[in-house]
Amino acid sequence: xxxxxxxxxxxxxxxxxxxxxxxxxxxxxxxxxxxxxxxxxxxxxxxxxxxxxxxxxxxxxxxxxxxxxxxxxxxxxxxxxxxxxxxxxxxxxxxxxxxxxxxxxxxxxxxxxxxxxxxxxxxxxxxxxxxxxxxxxxxxxxxxxxxxxxxxxxxxxxxxxxxx
Amino acid sequence: xxxxxxxxxxxxxxxxxxxxxxxxxxxxxxxxxxxxxxxxxxxxxxxxxxxxxxxxxxxxxxxxxxxxxxxxxxxxxxxxxxxxxxxxxxxxxxxxxxxxxxxxxxxxxxxxxxxxxxxxxxxxxxxxxxxxxxxxxxxxxxxxxxxxxxxxxxxxxxxxxxxx
Amino acid sequence: xxxxxxxxxxxxxxxxxxxxxxxxxxxxxxxxxxxxxxxxxxxxxxxxxxxxxxxxxxxxxxxxxxxxxxxxxxxxxxxxxxxxxxxxxxxxxxxxxxxxxxxxxxxxxxxxxxxxxxxxxxxxxxxxxxxxxxxxxxxxxxxxxxxxxxxxxxxxxxxxxxxx
Amino acid sequence: xxxxxxxxxxxxxxxxxxxxxxxxxxxxxxxxxxxxxxxxxxxxxxxxxxxxxxxxxxxxxxxxxxxxxxxxxxxxxxxxxxxxxxxxxxxxxxxxxxxxxxxxxxxxxxxxxxxxxxxxxxxxxxxxxxxxxxxxxxxxxxxxxxxxxxxxxxxxxxxxxxxx
Amino acid sequence: xxxxxxxxxxxxxxxxxxxxxxxxxxxxxxxxxxxxxxxxxxxxxxxxxxxxxxxxxxxxxxxxxxxxxxxxxxxxxxxxxxxxxxxxxxxxxxxxxxxxxxxxxxxxxxxxxxxxxxxxxxxxxxxxxxxxxxxxxxxxxxxxxxxxxxxxxxxxxxxxxxxx
Amino acid sequence: xxxxxxxxxxxxxxxxxxxxxxxxxxxxxxxxxxxxxxxxxxxxxxxxxxxxxxxxxxxxxxxxxxxxxxxxxxxxxxxxxxxxxxxxxxxxxxxxxxxxxxxxxxxxxxxxxxxxxxxxxxxxxxxxxxxxxxxxxxxxxxxxxxxxxxxxxxxxxxxxxxxx
Numbered sequence: 007x008x009x010x011x012x013x014x015x016x017x018x019x020x021x022x023x024x025x026x027x028x029x030x031x032x033x034x035x036x037x038x039x040x041x042x043x044x045x046x047x048x049x050x051x052x053x054x055x056x057x058x059x060x061x062x063x064x065x066x067x068x069x070x071x072x073x074x075x076x077x078x079x080x081x082x083x084x085x086x087x088x089x090x091x092x093x094x095x096x097x098x099x100x101x102x103x104x105x106x107x108x109x110x111x112x113x114x115x116x117x118x119x120x121x122x123x124x125x126x127x128x129x130x131x132x133x134x135x136x137x138x139x140x141x142x143x144x145x146x147x148x149x150x151x152x153x154x155x156x157x158x159x160x161x162x163x164x165x166x167x168x169x170x
Numbered sequence: 171x172x173x174x175x176x177x178x179x180x181x182x183x184x185x186x187x188x189x190x191x192x193x194x195x196x197x198x199x200x201x202x203x204x205x206x207x208x209x210x211x212x213x214x215x216x217x218x219x220x221x222x223x224x225x226x227x228x229x230x231x232x233x234x235x236x237x238x239x240x241x242x243x244x245x246x247x248x249x250x251x252x253x254x255x256x257x258x259x260x261x262x263x264x265x266x267x268x269x270x271x272x273x274x275x276x277x278x279x280x281x282x283x284x285x286x287x288x289x290x291x292x293x294x295x296x297x298x299x300x301x302x303x304x305x306x307x308x309x310x311x312x313x314x315x316x317x318x319x320x321x322x323x324x325x326x327x328x329x330x331x332x333x334x
Numbered sequence: 335x336x337x338x339x340x341x342x343x344x345x346x347x348x349x350x351x352x353x354x355x356x357x358x359x360x361x362x363x364x365x366x367x368x369x370x371x372x373x374x375x376x377x378x379x380x381x382x383x384x385x386x387x388x389x390x391x392x393x394x395x396x397x398x399x400x401x402x403x404x405x406x407x408x409x410x411x412x413x414x415x416x417x418x419x420x421x422x423x424x425x426x427x428x429x430x431x432x433x434x435x436x437x438x439x440x441x442x443x444x445x446x447x448x449x450x451x452x453x454x455x456x457x458x459x460x461x462x463x464x465x466x467x468x469x470x471x472x473x474x475x476x477x478x479x480x481x482x483x484x485x486x487x488x489x490x491x492x493x494x495x496x497x498x
Numbered sequence: 499x500x501x502x503x504x505x506x507x508x509x510x511x512x513x514x515x516x517x518x519x520x521x522x523x524x525x526x527x528x529x530x531x532x533x534x535x536x537x538x539x540x541x542x543x544x545x546x547x548x549x550x551x552x553x554x555x556x557x558x559x560x561x562x563x564x565x566x567x568x569x570x571x572x573x574x575x576x577x578x579x580x581x582x583x584x585x586x587x588x589x590x591x592x593x594x595x596x597x598x599x600x601x602x603x604x605x606x607x608x609x610x611x612x613x614x615x616x617x618x619x620x621x622x623x624x625x626x627x628x629x630x631x632x633x634x635x636x637x638x639x640x641x642x643x644x645x646x647x648x649x650x651x652x653x654x655x656x657x658x659x660x661x662x
Numbered sequence: 663x664x665x666x667x668x669x670x671x672x673x674x675x676x677x678x679x680x681x682x683x684x685x686x687x688x689x690x691x692x693x694x695x696x697x698x699x700x701x702x703x704x705x706x707x708x709x710x711x712x713x714x715x716x717x718x719x720x721x722x723x724x725x726x727x728x729x730x731x732x733x734x735x736x737x738x739x740x741x742x743x744x745x746x747x748x749x750x751x752x753x754x755x756x757x758x759x760x761x762x763x764x765x766x767x768x769x770x771x772x773x774x775x776x777x778x779x780x781x782x783x784x785x786x787x788x789x790x791x792x793x794x795x796x797x798x799x800x801x802x803x804x805x806x807x808x809x810x811x812x813x814x815x816x817x818x819x820x821x822x823x824x825x826x
Numbered sequence: 827x828x829x830x831x832x833x834x835x836x837x838x839x840x841x842x843x844x845x846x847x848x849x850x851x852x853x854x855x856x857x858x859x860x861x862x863x864x865x866x867x868x869x870x871x872x873x874x875x876x877x878x879x880x881x882x883x884x885x886x887x888x889x890x891x892x893x894x895x896x897x898x899x900x901x902x903x904x905x906x907x908x909x910x911x912x913x914x915x916x917x918x919x920x921x922x923x924x925x926x927x928x929x930x931x932x933x934x935x936x937x938x939x940x941x942x943x944x945x946x947x948x949x950x951x952x953x954x955x956x957x958x959x960x961x962x963x964x965x966x967x968x969x970x971x972x973x974x975x976x977x978x979x980x981x982x983x984x985x986x987x988x989x990x
């Protein structure tokens with residue numbers, strides 16, 4: 007009997023969780039993935055300008071190594087944050103309404119890796135673009151309006167923000 | 171000119187990388203995800219039998235806490251390992267040949283989270299089943315045969331192994 | 335001679351970095367700390383309502399353990415993100431203009447730990463309040479206006495947002 | 499009285515755990531350490547071939563940095579996985595039956611570090627060889643037969659597999 | 663009523679915790695931060711001598727990359743350890759008695775980041791000096807005497823030790 | 827020819843590294859492992875006294891969970907720090923001079939895991955004792971004298987300190 011109640015309880019919690027996360031806690035926000043994707047672009051820009059310097063110094067090697075690591079970290083974070091929202095918040099019903107959604111997520115994973123493998127502004131811009139597309143669909147599902155505005159920090163590219 | 175050569179070089183590396191990973195290094199193997207999913211089942215079993223003990227002792231609380239953490243860790247690892255193979259190795263051409271592939275990956279993400287949220291053998295078995303399905307498709311893409319055999323450790327469930 | 339040039343170069347980079355981060359990359363945004371602080375409040379709410387349930391089940395212990403861990407993680411993240419902005423972006427000149435700044439940062443560290451140590455809504459609200467105060471000063475330094483609005487997810491408390 | 503029962507309970511669990519891990523969970527498998535050691539060889543090969551390219555580009559530095567990091571990560575993982583099996587599964591009785599065991603483990607630790615410190619195929623091959631030796635002893639203790647076969651991914655070196 | 667008792671209990675624990683940590687556990691020791699700061703100096707020395715070698719080899723790049731990473735890790739650890747003691751152990755009353763304390767902590771954060779950004783012995787020495795100053799105040803608060811002695815490992819600089 | 831020189835260079839570095847670490851950097855100090863082992867004892871004490879409280883409150887569960895996690899973390903850290911010194915600093919010549927050394931290290935690994943699995947003061951004291959024995963041998967190899975003194979924080983047990 008206790009067993010049965012537990013199962014029912016679980017089902018109930020699933021419904022309650024239908025718009026929620028891994029806990030489930032309900033606090034999803036693509037802004038963290040967007041800031042990470044923007045940081046990837048920033049690192050590409052800093053790496054490209056850095057490689058115009060004298061490449062023989064120890065300070066050069068130090069900074070090159072740190073810029074690559076930071077790019078790596080934020081490309082990974084972008085992928086991780088999107089995977090959480092995709093796996094925990096998005097359901098099959100959303101894939102029916104937005105049939106391109108799974109492909110966008112897969113492209114973010116692929117572009118995230120390619121941005122690790124290369125120092126290429128076009129790839130990084132493409133990653134940011136896909137993450138912005140994802141954010142737009144996300145807020146549409148949540149019934150919130152969005153606004154497109156430039157980020158207040160370099161490289162000052164456009165992000166899809168929730169309208170406050 | 172150097173710029174152009176670099177771009178060509180990158181394109182070339184993409185082709186070379188077409189069956190490879192995040193580095194890309196080419197060493198993909200679903201066995202790590204399968205062992206993690208099996209460990210999730212094991213933790214559920216240990217938790218269920220543990221809760222038949224006296225719940226008042228400090229040793230009880232210590233072990234309960236550690237079993238939940240280990241379950242958490244391996245459910246996360248399952249999701250992470252599958253995401254890497256999906257994002258880095260699998261391409262759109264594979265989604266055409268195996269149209270259920272994206273959904274299987276999404277179900278692994280969803281089940282991974284549900285196995286964190288609950289202590290439920292059916293959910294854990296379902297997670298393992300989906301990871302085995304993924305392994306079967308993976309080895310089929312790689313042109314390798316598979317064999318189904320029981321794991322040599324409790325809970326001794328069947329895994330899809332590459333045939334050696 | 336090369337040594338001297340390197341030193342000069344470093345000095346120059348320090349100036350350039352005056353509004354920047356650990357890389358320095360310049361992408362600072364208190365919103366991640368604010369979302370983490372809000373998540374701490376959310377975990378306290380979920381823990382409190384969770385403890386009205388039957389405490390004997392394995393699912394109860396599983397969820398209690400995960401809620402505590404998530405609270406822990408986000409309290410730590412709140413502290414870490416604020417420490418980065420404080421240590422890398424803020425300078426002695428800012429402490430002169432905002433003499434309460436160091437104390438606010440210290441209170442965030444202290445409250446972050448207290449929110450780990452307890453399940454107490456007042457403490458969590460106080461943490462969020464201090465992080466909001468920090469965000470307000472941060473955007474003031476950056477010359478950006480702010481707007482106070484409710485977060486679009488439970489517990490729907492007010493956050494200090496940059497005005498877009 | 500409760501104290502005494504607790505102590506007895508603990509002793510009992512120790513026996514039950516005699517073939518088990520840190521939880522103890524019983525799921526030990528040297529294959530993860532073997533895949534990591536193989537990945538170290540792979541990284542050495544990729545690094546060596548990479549250094550035949552033009553070393554001035556930013557893409558060169560990016561890839562060199564990532565290959566070194568991945569080598570580092572897998573050398574560490576090799577050491578960590580072997581340490582777990584050694585510390586949690588292996589007992590003094592095994593050291594009597596296999597008197598070279600402690601030395602093999604120490605050599606894996608030493609070689610793991612040397613493979614971090616250098617880019618040297620001979621060292622990496624030696625690490626893999628020692629991990630294979632360890633796997634062979636491990637499966638012998640578990641009463642399982644082994645088979646030696648080439649890995650299905652570059653560098654396609656031989657691994658000691660459990661016979662399925 | 664239970665609510666009230668809980669609140670009282672919490673207040674009581676705060677007092678008990680007044681000389682304690684994040685748990686609170688009471689085991690604070692600046693020696694770990696001091697060893698980390700010393701390691702930063704060591705890495706700067708190793709990097710500087712390393713850059714006198716042939717820069718074209720793969721072993722050169724491997725070691726350069728690892729030295730930078732280790733410097734990064736220990737600079738971060740220095741900052742993290744000091745932040746814990748500052749946020750969890752130090753109280754407003756200590757800031758009154760040692761009015762320079764908050765500034766010393768801020769300088770450690772700033773110097774920690776600068777030691778990441780550069781390979782500069784003066785900066786690393788300055789970081790160690792500030793961490794030593796912090797240790798001296800810490801032991802003074804704890805009512806312990808200190809002794810200044812050279813570390814028993816390169817670069818054999820002076821550390822502020824608790825007198826045993 | 828370059829190849830040969832590289833090999834010679836590597837051999838030379840090995841000699842230079844004979845008393846050094848994973849970098850190799852030469853900064854080994856068992857004090858961090860000793861502080862961690864002491865923290866394990868402290869957590870056991872705090873857990874035991876905590877379980878005399880009312881076990882129904884959410885604050886009880888919160889603190890129990892955190893004490894177990896902290897115990898876990900420091901038991902792991904103890905094992906990790908000792909493994910580094912054993913694998914990177916200690917050589918076969920030391921095992922000849924101190925024939926019990928490998929067994930002490932293995933016991934630390936085993937006790938570290940048992941201290942995770944249980945809340946047992948005797949086990950934690952035994953872990954600390956073995957780590958102290960290790961420290962004594964370590965400083966003997968380094969040619970430094972030691973002094974036994976009580977730690978300046980609870981549980982105020984004796985540690986083997988290097989004589990300053």
